[in-house]
Amino acid sequence: MAHDTHKLEIFRGALKFKSNQQKIVGVLILLSVITAIEVVLGIIKPESLMGMVLGMKLLNWIFIILTIVKAYYIAWDFMHIRDEVKWFRISLVVPLLILIPYLAFILLVEGNYIYNVYLDGFIKWDF
Amino acid sequence: MEATVTHADTTEGRPFKASYGKMMIWFFIVSDALTFSGFLAAYGFSRFKFMDTWPIADEVFTHVPFMHGNPQPMIYVAFMTFVLIISSVTMVLAVDAGHKLKQNRVAWLMFATIIGGLIFVGSQAWEWSTFIRGEYGAVETKGGQILQFVDAETHKQVALSEFAVHLEDDFTGEGATTYSVAGVLKGFEEHGDLLVRTQKLTEDGHKTVLTRAESVAKLEGAKHVVEGANLIRNEYGSKLFGDFFFFITGFHGFHVFSGVILNIIIFANVIVGTYEKRKSYEMVEKVGLYWHFVDLVWVFVFTFFYLV
Structure with a gap:
């Protein structure tokens, strides 16, 4: 630069x-x-x-x-x-923009699913 | 040697017009950002899993140094965030001064950055120690629930030391808590104005307070007295809350610490004039990138641990 x-x-x-x-x-x-x-x-x-x-x-x-x-x-x-330069910017930011929301999405959906298992299932507390 | 040092700052003919070192620190930062997102996503996972029982950060992090017994949610972390932003600014100003080859100015600004980093690490250590010590204490039931004690009228938390009694046969060996479960139960019986608060969140986002009869029934399951936090249980609620707190802020604190070390090394180089001879302060820019990244991560940790 x-x-x-x-x-x-x-x-x-x-x-x-x-x-x-x-x-x-x-x-x-x-x-x-x-x-x-x-x-x-x-x-x-x-x-x-x-x-x-x-x-x-x-x-x-x-x-x-x-x-x-x-x-x-x-x-x-x-x-x-x-x-x-433009492509350096893209190569740094785009992997993060794709991977982080993806990871957050699958883990939060899964977490929410387990929450519901606890809620109406018979497992009472921690595992 | 001459050739490589003189042209360290040349970017012509290089991919992305960036020098090798700068590009590599950037790719390191990208991968480290993914590591942190993994941790924070795992935190989110556990939090969603225990959505209606998760501790309320505002009630946990209320301590400000020298203001004991005067809960001030958020103020201290806001201060820490601000310190880190300021030290990021002095760093970026140092990089700017480096481009203009002003050795003295770079040195002073890097010095300020290091001080900022040390204040932050110190604050974090203090935050940890208050978290570990705890304030009120609680009991844990057989099923792993945390039960806290509140005043029947104000619904404000009451510390164990205000009502629990010491019994003669209290266990005093290693790992002993200040009070035994029996001592807490006896104290609870004697104080009719106490109620139990469970971890369960009500519709409007407060913790559920049981009636006196329900409290007595619930306390029958009490198994442990919990004071403060460790990796096994904590008095604030979900076990995972304490674990993630230690792990994520600890990992971030480790980054800040190594950032301070790197800054000190580069600071020493600036003072002895290494970069003055090279006519390039690019090393300052590289540690600067790492330092800003540490700030960037804190912005997210701050949001997900203290705000959301």
């Missing part, structure tokens, strides 16, 4: 920084704000966000989405993925 080839815009170009240092501070502020939102939501747990969406509480979906947003900015700006 040459010295001055940083891409300096985030939010699809909506926010453009003058130098790499400024961009880092900008991303720091963004990450801190997101963390603050998460902590506040985690403490208050607003009643209105407790509805179930796709088998999980809406609040939990919000937490997971905010986490992925944070992960994106850490990887893209702190780890400089934004400045790498």
Whole structure:
């Protein structure tokens, strides 16, 4: 990576920084704000966000989405993925995007199945 | 030797226009990310398995140093998260300064990063020790359920030490708990204002509190007194909760620890001027990638252990 080839815009170009240092501070502020939102939501747990969406509480979906947003900015700006060539980016991110949701999906479905076995089966507690 | 060091930063003609070392640290990070996802997915599996009995993180992690007896859910982990983000920022600034070949600035920023890492590891050690020590204590039934004690009016948890009695024939050998099951039961009988709280979650997400009669009946099955947490049982609830806590935060803490060690090595190299001679601070960038990855993993651990 040459010295001055940083891409300096985030939010699809909506926010453009003058130098790499400024961009880092900008991303720091963004990450801190997101963390603050998460902590506040985690403490208050607003009643209105407790509805179930796709088998999980809406609040939990919000937490997971905010986490992925944070992960994106850490990887893209702190780890400089934004400045790498396109296919390097793809070879790093795509395996994770395929394998992690897949693993999470099968394990959570299986976990839910076992939960139901406990619920209406005769096994009482731990195994 | 001359040729390799001078051109360490050259990326022309290389795959993905990235140097060998940088590409390899990236692929290491990808595989390590998969390891962590495996652990977190396993945690999710166990949690889904015990969906309606899983401990509520807000009630477990409420401790803040120097504020004993004043439960503050989330505050301390939020602090830890923030420390890690800040140390990530100083690291990325160090990489930036490295590109401009400013030796002094790189050194200071790496120093700040190391301090941040040490604060984080220390906080984690403290968090572990509070978790292991426990606060209230509970009893475990024959079937493996954890029963906690609450005040009948406020439904706030009551510590064993507030009501249990020491009996003369208490077992005092190795592995002994402060109170025996009989001592806890006797104390419970004497204190009519106590109720038992089970692990079962009600519709609105609180733990079920039994009536006095149900509590007495339930306590007949009591088999162990549980104080704090270990790998076999913990006073917070599901056994797997404690195991995953130790395993995942421990594995992450190990990563932070090794990251700090790597940072110290590179910091020493910066100070003696190794990279100044090379005219390339790419090593700083490589440990930086690892350090950011540690931060990245913590973001997920934070969500799945403390928030969701």
